[in-house]
Amino acid sequence: MMHRTLFLMPLMLLAACASPLEDxxxxxxxxxxxxxxxxxxRCLGEPVAMHREGGNDLWLYFRETSRSATAISDTGYTPTxxxxxxxxxxxxxxxxxxxxxxxxxxxxxTGRxxxxxxxxxPCGALVERCMAGK
Incomplete structure (x- = not known):
């Protein structure tokens, strides 16, 4: 039982780290x-591409976002x-x-x-309006 708990613990921690948009x-x-x-x-607008495959319609959407980040490096021992x-x-x-x-x-x-x-x-941000109230 202990072995199983130790195996599942990292998976539970990863699940706890998911952002609201990933959820x-x-x-x-x-x-x-x-x-x-x-x-x-209504919630996503027009798709960027549409295909017909084997009796199904495939609607494709794409979203790109950008963020800024700051990295601090400790190259020395003094604040300067x-x-x-x-x-x-x-x-x-x-x-x-x-x-x-x-x-x-x-x-x-597919998000990367x-x-x-x-x-x-970014996928969560894409479908956020569709999910309002769900």
Whole structure:
């Protein structure tokens, strides 16, 4: 029993670190299933691309965000040797909505930072309006 608890503990800690926007994206994967085309356009606008595959419509959306961050480096032992630099980093989300019969049947997100780290924060920001009240 103790071994199992120790194994699950890191997973619980990771889940506790998820941001509210990542939680929104995760919930949207199921909460938006069944939404009709008009409702999807109301909350997300026009898709950047539309495809038809095997009787399904695929609507694609894209969102890119930018944030600034400051890094402080301790290159020396005195305050005058400390340095800081500000940089921008980008995050993006590609969202694919599969529609069948005019209703959402599946939602798929791919989100990354400019360094390649996976994140669903920009996806949560993308679907935030769709999730109001859900």
């Amino acid at each position: 929104t994206a995760e919930r949207a994967r199921t909460a938006l299933v069944g939404l009709d085309e008009a409702g999807l356009k 040797n400390r340095g800081s630099s500000t940089y921008d980093y980008f995050r993006y989300c590609e969202a694919a909505f599969t529609l069948q019969g005019g209703r959402v049947r599946a939602v798929d997100f 930072t400019s360094t390649g780290r996976q994140t669903l924060e």
